[in-house]
Amino acid sequence: MQPSELTQIQTVIDKIQTADWGDITEQMHQQGFALIEQVLSTELCEMLQQTYSQTELYRKTVEMQRYRFGQGEYKYFTYPLPNLVERIRHEIYPYLVPIANAWFRVLKLEGSFPSSHPEFLQQCHQQGQTLATPLILKYGQGGFNTLHQDLYGEVYFPIQLVIVLGQPNVDFSGGELVFTQQTPRAQSKAMVMQPQQGDLLIFTTQFKPEKGSQGYYRVNIKHGVSPIHRGERYSLGIIFHDAVS
Numbered sequence: 001m002q003p004s005e006l007t008q009i010q011t012v013i014d015k016i017q018t019a020d021w022g023d024i025t026e027q028m029h030q031q032g033f034a035l036i037e038q039v040l041s042t043e044l045c046e047m048l049q050q051t052y053s054q055t056e057l058y059r060k061t062v063e064m065q066r067y068r069f070g071q072g073e074y075k076y077f078t079y080p081l082p083n084l085v086e087r088i089r090h091e092i093y094p095y096l097v098p099i100a101n102a103w104f105r106v107l108k109l110e111g112s113f114p115s116s117h118p119e120f121l122q123q124c125h126q127q128g129q130t131l132a133t134p135l136i137l138k139y140g141q142g143g144f145n146t147l148h149q150d151l152y153g154e155v156y157f158p159i160q161l162v163i164v165l166g167q168p169n170v171d172f173s174g175g176e177l178v179f180t181q182q183t184p185r186a187q188s189k190a191m192v193m194q195p196q197q198g199d200l201l202i203f204t205t206q207f208k209p210e211k212g213s214q215g216y217y218r219v220n221i222k223h224g225v226s227p228i229h230r231g232e233r234y235s236l237g238i239i240f241h242d243a244v245s
């Protein structure tokens with residue numbers, strides 16, 4: 001690795017560590033997603049985007065139309081992950097654990113998450129979930145991602161990340177992140193985000209607690225990507241649990 005790459009990765013980690021975690025935690029509780037702006041430089045975004053053609057870095061390619069997941073393609077990285085992806089996953093996890101544990105506690109769900117990511121991966125491995133889940137997604141004009149939740153086995157972490165690698169309205173237009181929140185006995189609420197290149201979006205994988213008159217109840221949240229009107233859109237997804245396949 002080039003020393004300059006190491007320095008750039010350290011800058012990314014510093015941005016994560018100095019983010020306003022009190023505010024992020026509050027936003028996660030309120031809306032189920034939160035943004036840390038400008039975490040990855042344009043150079044790092046371009047570097048990641050360029051890895052898409054390096055087949056040896058990936059374990060699996062999914063043609064989305066084949067499974068009716070949408071239109072586009074994505075590739076799961078194989079272990080060992082690229083340094084940048086590994087470091088982000090490792091360093092941000094401990095900040096998300098208190099949020100995840102609070103959700104499980106108020107919703108009276110069983111279990112709690114260990115404070116370090118390697119310990120959590122141990123739990124995945126014990127359930128036969130050993131394959132890497134971080135991925136790069138690529139959508140061309142007309143591409144989209146249907147509403148879904150990224151669960152890959154019994155063990156899951158309820159929060160994940162996405163970084164859009166291109167600049168909206170320059171490299172592509174359309175292609176917004178869409179969240180739908182399904183409240184029991186109500187119609188779904190849609191929320192839309194257009195992160196800028198290199199922003200880090202933190203969001204719930206499955207649900208969040210909502211406070212009602214008789215304590216907390218669960219609202220389910222799905223995410224997807226609206227159609228790309230023009231250009232090509234690449235994104236990096238970081239999921240914390242490993243997969244069975």
Ligand SMILES: O=C(O)CCC(=O)C(=O)O
Pocket residue numbers: 137145150161162164177223224225235236237238
């Ligand atoms: O392409 C995106 O922005 C979101 C992709 C996605 O579904 C994910 O990262 O889990």
Ligand SMILES: [Fe+2]
Pocket residue numbers: 148149150223237
């Ligand atoms: Fe997803």
